Amino acid sequence: MAxxxxxxxxxxxxxxxxxPVPVRIMDWKEVYEPGDSAVxxxxxxxxxxxxxxxxxKGCPLGNLIPEWNDLMWRGEGRAAIERLHxxxxxxxxxxxxxxAPCESSCVLGINQPAVTIKQIEVATIDDAxxxxxxEAEPPARLTGKTVAVVGSGPAGLAAAQQLTRAGHTxxxxxxxxxxxxxxxxxxxxxKMEKRHLESRLRQMQxxxxxxxxxxxxxxxxxxxxLRARYDAVVIATGxxxxxxxxxxxxxxxxxxxxxxxxxxxxxxxxxxxxxHQIHAEGKHVIVIGGGxxxxxxxxTAHRHGALSVTNLAIGKQPPAARPDHQPWPTMPTLxxxxxxxxxxxxxxxxxxxxxxxxxxxxxxxALRLAETEYLPDGRxxxxxxxxxEIPADLILIAMGFTGPERSALEDQLGTVxxxxxxxxxxxxxxxxxxxxxxxxxxxxxxxxxxxxIAEGRAAAAAVDEYLMGRTTLPSPVRxxxxxxxxxxx
Amino acid sequence: MLNDMRDRVVVQADGQLKTGRDVIVxxxxxxxxxxxxxxxxxxxxxxxxxxCHLDTCPVGVATQNPVLRxxxxxxxxxxxxxxxxxxxxxxxxxAELGFRSLDExxxxxxxxxxxxxxxxxxxxxxxxxPILEGPAFAADAPRRxxxxxxxxxxxxFDVGLIERSQDVIAHGGHVxxxxxxxxxxxxxxxxxxNRVTLAHGEHGLPxxxxxxxxxxxxGQSFGAFLPAGITLRLEGDSNDYVGKGLSGGQIVVRPPKxxxxxxxxxxxxxxxxxxxxxxxxMFLRGVVGERFLVRNSGATAVVEGVGDHALEYxxxxxxxxxxxxxxxxxxxMSGGAAYIYRLDRNLVNREALASGELELLELGSGDVExxxxxxxxxxxxxxxxxxAGLLDxxxxxSLNFVRVLPRDYAAVLQTRxxxxxxxxxxxxxxxxTRILEVTGG
Numbered sequence: 001m002a003x004x005x006x007x008x009x010x011x012x013x014x015x016x017x018x019x020p021v022p023v024r025i026m027d028w029k030e031v032y033e034p035g036d037s038a039v040x041x042x043x044x045x046x047x048x049x050x051x052x053x054x055x056x057k058g059c060p061l062g063n064l065i066p067e068w069n070d071l072m073w074r075g076e077g078r079a080a081i082e083r084l085h086x087x088x089x090x091x092x093x094x095x096x097x098x099x100a101p102c103e104s105s106c107v108l109g110i111n112q113p114a115v116t117i118k119q120i121e122v123a124t125i126d127d128a129x130x131x132x133x134x135e136a137e138p139p140a141r142l143t144g145k146t147v148a149v150v151g152s153g154p155a156g157l158a159a160a161q162q163l164t165r166a167g168h169t170x171x172x173x174x175x176x177x178x179x180x181x182x183x184x185x186x187x188x189x190x191k192m193e194k195r196h197l198e199s200r201l202r203q204m205q206x207x208x209x210x211x212x213x214x215x216x217x218x219x220x221x222x223x224x225x226l227r228a229r230y231d232a233v234v235i236a237t238g239x240x241x242x243x244x245x246x247x248x249x250x251x252x253x254x255x256x257x258x259x260x261x262x263x264x265x266x267x268x269x270x271x272x273x274x275x276h277q278i279h280a281e282g283k284h285v286i287v288i289g290g291g292x293x294x295x296x297x298x299x300t301a302h303r304h305g306a307l308s309v310t311n312l313a314i315g316k317q318p319p320a321a322r323p324d325h326q327p328w329p330t331m332p333t334l335x336x337x338x339x340x341x342x343x344x345x346x347x348x349x350x351x352x353x354x355x356x357x358x359x360x361x362x363x364x365x366a367l368r369l370a371e372t373e374y375l376p377d378g379r380x381x382x383x384x385x386x387x388x389e390i391p392a393d394l395i396l397i398a399m400g401f402t403g404p405e406r407s408a409l410e411d412q413l414g415t416v417x418x419x420x421x422x423x424x425x426x427x428x429x430x431x432x433x434x435x436x437x438x439x440x441x442x443x444x445x446x447x448x449x450x451x452x453i454a455e456g457r458a459a460a461a462a463v464d465e466y467l468m469g470r471t472t473l474p475s476p477v478r479x480x481x482x483x484x485x486x487x488x489x
Numbered sequence: 490m491l492n493d494m495r496d497r498v499v500v501q502a503d504g505q506l507k508t509g510r511d512v513i514v515x516x517x518x519x520x521x522x523x524x525x526x527x528x529x530x531x532x533x534x535x536x537x538x539x540x541c542h543l544d545t546c547p548v549g550v551a552t553q554n555p556v557l558r559x560x561x562x563x564x565x566x567x568x569x570x571x572x573x574x575x576x577x578x579x580x581x582x583x584a585e586l587g588f589r590s591l592d593e594x595x596x597x598x599x600x601x602x603x604x605x606x607x608x609x610x611x612x613x614x615x616x617x618x619p620i621l622e623g624p625a626f627a628a629d630a631p632r633r634x635x636x637x638x639x640x641x642x643x644x645x646f647d648v649g650l651i652e653r654s655q656d657v658i659a660h661g662g663h664v665x666x667x668x669x670x671x672x673x674x675x676x677x678x679x680x681x682x683n684r685v686t687l688a689h690g691e692h693g694l695p696x697x698x699x700x701x702x703x704x705x706x707x708g709q710s711f712g713a714f715l716p717a718g719i720t721l722r723l724e725g726d727s728n729d730y731v732g733k734g735l736s737g738g739q740i741v742v743r744p745p746k747x748x749x750x751x752x753x754x755x756x757x758x759x760x761x762x763x764x765x766x767x768x769x770x771m772f773l774r775g776v777v778g779e780r781f782l783v784r785n786s787g788a789t790a791v792v793e794g795v796g797d798h799a800l801e802y803x804x805x806x807x808x809x810x811x812x813x814x815x816x817x818x819x820x821x822m823s824g825g826a827a828y829i830y831r832l833d834r835n836l837v838n839r840e841a842l843a844s845g846e847l848e849l850l851e852l853g854s855g856d857v858e859x860x861x862x863x864x865x866x867x868x869x870x871x872x873x874x875x876x877a878g879l880l881d882x883x884x885x886x887s888l889n890f891v892r893v894l895p896r897d898y899a900a901v902l903q904t905r906x907x908x909x910x911x912x913x914x915x916x917x918x919x920x921x922t923r924i925l926e927v928t929g930g
Contacts, residue, residue, distance in 0.1 A: 050538050
């Protein structure tokens with residue numbers, strides 16, 4: 001095990017510095033400076049190799065965190081990446097994008113700052129790519145079975161990689177023009193440069209996974225045709241239906257969903273011509289919603305050269321430290337200062353948007369908001385008499401996602417949707433249509449990238465068993481599993 | 490139940506008991522007392538790190554490190570609350586089962602439904618009927634503890650000793666008692682010691698106040714927990730556990746004066762001599778069994794040979810071994826010291842030697858003086874010819890002794906000594922930090 005007293009010798013977290021704000025908002029590259037391997041080793045040595053490692057449970061992937069922490073501490077990077085890849089197909093994604101429930105559940109976090117697990121993870125995989133240790137693992141023999149994976153986000157890619165390695169012939173369908181789903185068009189480059197995605201896709205291609213971008217199932221091919229053509233189908237289309245704000249002025253020019261803005265921005269950065277791109281340059285930008293998507297909009301708007309960026313959140317400002325009602329090892333809601341917040345802009349809490357105001361040309365010019373009032377029954381309403389107007393040229397709605405788009409699934413496959421709007425599925429990830437499986441946000445509703453990968457892995461195991469009668473693929477989570485939290489009374 | 494003895498014993502269940510349901514299941518299986526260990530620790534903040542042995546417990550439960558101890562967040566009230574919840578749940582189950590008290594539930598195993606438990610695939614094929622089914626008993630046959638055992642304490646050997654020592658315990662002075670003893674007499678001296686401790690506290694009486702000279706074979710636990718002020722001298726031999734928990738008293742065991750055998754080659758007492766002793770001294774003329782002085786933390790003992798696993802887990806005190814040892818000497822020994830005559834290194838605990846945790850050293854001048862003094866006492870008390878022979882040529886023979894000393898213990902002693910010389914508080918934070926440094930944490 002790692003140094004038993006490491007956590008006593010090094011009591012603080014040490015992370016790579018972010019590049020200076022004025023410099024980094026001039027480009028789209030990742031915000032972090034390269035890490036120092038001596039610091040990383042010191043941090044890995046803080047892992048206590050717990051008898052009961054709660055990080056195993058905090059992360060739905062069941063990552064063997066103490067083991068690769070120890071290997072990184074010993075400087076055995078190659079063994080570390082093997083251990084890491086054993087449970088996580090894409091550590092280069094999670095190491096950059098995951099909010100790290102593992103660190104929330106880190107035992108050291110009870111009374112000291114938690115181990116910098118995410119940093120160790122990303123350093124492990126970056127080292128491995130740099131050293132050429134990430135090689136294709138094509139199957140030794142093919143089963144002759146074919147699987148279509150619809151959707152190329154983290155859940156679809158994880159399912160595809162697992163199934164390909166198990167010997168099935170897998171085709172991944174993506175309606176966008178490039179593979180990657182949210183990884184491609186949802187995440188700005190300053191959080192994860194696309195080269196990481198490309199490296200991984202190259203590995204998957206070398207393993208035999210086939211990619212079909214620009215094909216929308218239900219439109220270009222019907223779901224029933226797809227089902228007939230493949231031995232099994234995995235729906236990994238995500239929860240892309242955005243939550244709307246049905247208030248006066250919603251139809252004005254300049255009021256957009258966050259995802260419209262981010263996708264176009266990502267396409268432009270990738271070198272595409274984007275006519276009439278939603279752009280923030282010289283505008284007063286308002287981002288509604290205090291989550292990660294909101295932060296992505298903020299960072300993107302700064303880089304676009306926005307005149308001002310204001311972030312509105314309807315709720316109370318979360319506390320900076322873990323509150324009593326969200327005890328260890330649960331993942332608390334905290335006031336976080338992400339790189340985008342650091343770069344500027346205002347964050348307003350208890351802000352209820354009442355109306356979007358436009359000019360004669362039908363363009364948005366201002367936003368009317370009020371202070372949020374909490375009613376005794378828990379509902380949140382605008383407090384009368386507190387309305388005020390703020391100037392707005394571009395309004396981005398980042399209020400979360402309500403579930404998968406129903407598209408043609410219902411009609412063409414006869415799949416059923418749950419009361420929450422997700423695709424109904426059994427304990428084996430199978431939808432009500434036989435041989436059609438559901439993985440990721442499409443079945444769970446919007447969630448974290450680690451849940452997507454975990455579901456992709458587990459659904460792959462279910463597909464393998466469906467096709468072959470048995471499976472040796474790991475199944476880290478059940479469809480009904482939830483993050484560790486307090487049970488409702 | 491079959492032998493009509495159930496009402497004379499108390500059955501305690503332990504192991505993974507965590508909920509009221511567990512208690513009820515144990516009661517239905519026949520238990521009437523219930524043990525909780527892990528659960529109570531977890532209630533106090535234990536997170537089952539399983540590093541209790543490393544002194545790195547991050548929540549301050551199992552550690553001596555002041556930094557970590559300050560992180561302990563438990564309160565006694567937590568355990569109280571937990572037990573109240575547990576009791577509440579037990580009552581709810583009792584109500585569901587239609588019992589008025591836990592007593593009524595004890596031994597009613599016919600109420601257990603095991604199907605749910607063995608349906609799990611890991612338990613498939615398990616047949617629990619042998620432990621759940623048996624002969625039928627009358628409805629009024631006792632199913633729990635109802636009759637107390639008569640331990641016949643009023644007929645114990647110590648009753649006579651106490652009677653004859655009463656005056657001395659109350660008013661001081663000196664008493665000598667001479668009696669024969671048989672090996673059916675167990676824990677001789679313990680109740681007498683209890684009276685001394687009750688009257689005089691942990692420091693007892695001046696050495697030699699009560700002298701008991703016995704002849705014959707002593708039963709188990711001879712002189713257990715004996716406090717200062719009592720000397721037990723036994724001419725004959727003794728069973729296991731001589732001087733268990735010795736707390737300041739003195740015990741001498743020697744063969745009969747007219748014995749013709751070589752005492753140094755013959756067994757004088759059994760296994761586990763001086764278990765958990767904290768103070769006092771023992772002089773044993775002869776060889777003793779295994780696990781000699783296990784967990785000794787402060788007593789001094791002289792013996793002429795020992796079996797396997799001697800000095801196991803010792804944390805303090807001093808052992809003088811004048812003859813052969815068994816294998817695995819000093820396993821887990823973290824404190825105290827031993828002087829051993831012609832020690833065979835191959836018999837010392839290998840891991841401790843290899844890792845340097847145990848050091849085998851020559852005797853220093855101070856050690857030689859202590860050894861000489863102890864040998865002289867041993868000769869005076871037991872008439873040992875072996876010790877007398879060593880004293881005859883002491884200068885040469887003392888070179889044949891090896892001092893066994895735990896490395897970290899020595900470092901801690903030295904650090905505290907240096908600190909005291911500097912005028913620092915040996916129990917203070919500064920000294921503690923130094924101790925952590927010299928012992929590697």
